[in-house]
Amino acid sequence: MTRPSTVSDTRRGDTATDPPAPGPGTARKRGRQPRPGRGTVLAVFLAPALTLFLLLVVAPILVAAYASLYKWNGFGLPENFVGLDNYTRAFADPTFRGDLWRGLVLVVLSLAVQLPAALALAMLLNQPLRGRAFYRLIFFAPYVLSEVTTAVLFTLVFSPNRGLGEGVAQWLGADAGTVFADPDTVLFAVFLVVSWKYFGLYMMLFLAARQGIPKELSEAAVTDGATAWQAFRHVTLPLLGPTIRISVFLSVIGTIQLFDMVWVLTGGGPIHTSETLAVTMYQYGFRRFEVGYASAISMVMFLLSLVFALFYQRIVLRRDTAGAITNQGGQR
């Protein structure tokens, strides 16, 4: 940990791509001469990652920003400049506005149901319980299955007449064949499948965080006369704060880009009632070749994520660490 602290003092005299310049920053490396110069080392080591990243991550996003200002079918160069028309069109489009609304519903459901359930299970598995390693293994297993596999499995589980859902549905007084076909239930059905796959991840994050809290803290509270609930509410829960806030963050970002699960389960239907931003973007971009318009939807997804991330980082995560995303504590 000694190196990083030297950044600020070396920064002034240090020119990154200038090997021989013996500024104050390079002084400590002098022992390495006549090895390849510092600049060469930096360039060689950074080149592969930077090339990949700039070419395949940064450039596409810039292209999307540019294309979103054009009416473009994706072939040739975009020529028909339309300014912000694609954006105004999007915000007037009921499907797009519905996507935003459904995203909000999914986030709220996740915060109200999935995360608390995951937290409760994590606390439960933190108890001394025979076989808890086995339970943990099972609870987390769906996370390694792909969204596609999960979605196909659940399509079949709820398939009319043949599925497992038939019995469950009859018991609930519903019709299994229609959970994904009924506009009133489809979004909740999608949410349940998403939760089935992802609650184990959140449980695992909470469990790891819980195990990082010294036992003495809640024990001391109990000794001082707190009930188990009070000890949880006033000691454990605040200490889990950073992990809870990160989980909320992951859940929101994940919802903004939700695609595979919805695409396979419902394709966004019936009549758009389970469509997400990513599905709408895919429909326009890859099915109707309205690449300009689809790029505008991409940009909205990007800006939503970025604004949310910056806002969240600034307002909510600030007190946790200097940047919970960039600054990982030693968890190993």
Added chain:
Amino acid sequence: MTATAVRAQRTRSLVLHLICIAVGALIVVPVWFGVLGGFKDNGQLSSNPLGWPDPWVPNYLDILGNGVFWRQLGNSVLIAVSSTLIVVGSAAMAAFVFARYAFRGREFLVTLFAIGLMFPFAVAILPLFVLLRGMGLLDNPLGVILPQAAFGLPITIIILRQFFRTIPAEVEEAAVLDGCGSFGFFWRVLLPMARPALATVSVLAIVTSWNNFMLPLVVFSDQSWWTLPVGVQAFQGQYADDTARVLAYVVLSMLPALGFYAVAERQLIGGLTGSVKG
């Protein structure tokens, strides 16, 4: 402990077990339905969805005897392994420089990669497609491998950089005294020392690649390149009426992932909790 305390303890642990079993059932029953369902025909599926198959129908053998499944499995493996090698290799080099060199623009670059962590992949897919088409990489495994590696860089760099920073400067000084240059130190000292961290990021990269759907979906129109997720989805479309057969296909496509999980559970969970937690 008094007798009542013991009894209270027992009741409590019984209740906890019951909750765990109930939740476990929610996870296991759908999968079990799939596993058994793969041995049934559609008549059995509707009359007897959870019971033992009678007679056992060789759906699994049919699929395993057909080259398509193996081809998709092979494609998934090829793409996952190549993406992982590329992302871990290039990220390790960058993380080394970020962790152990102070230079102008370093914080900017680190932040750039960190922001990449929250680029939704779906945002880039459309321009990426146009770009790959321009480079002639459609229907070419590199068209999936390279973008996957690129999108895996942020998380990989962040985890590795953190690990590299924990290796004391004395180790490097000793290596330099023994005549190691930067490359020698990186290759012969740092990487071997970082084996646990490399295992973690590799496992994360493999799982991410294995489960990727959107990119292979748009890049491969040629079926012979399809990966398992694309194949499963297409199989479902093709045999929509033959539920039992699709179940068998789904279950077979789950097995490698579950097997991998059984082997690499520790690295996977360590990586996820370590990288996400502040």
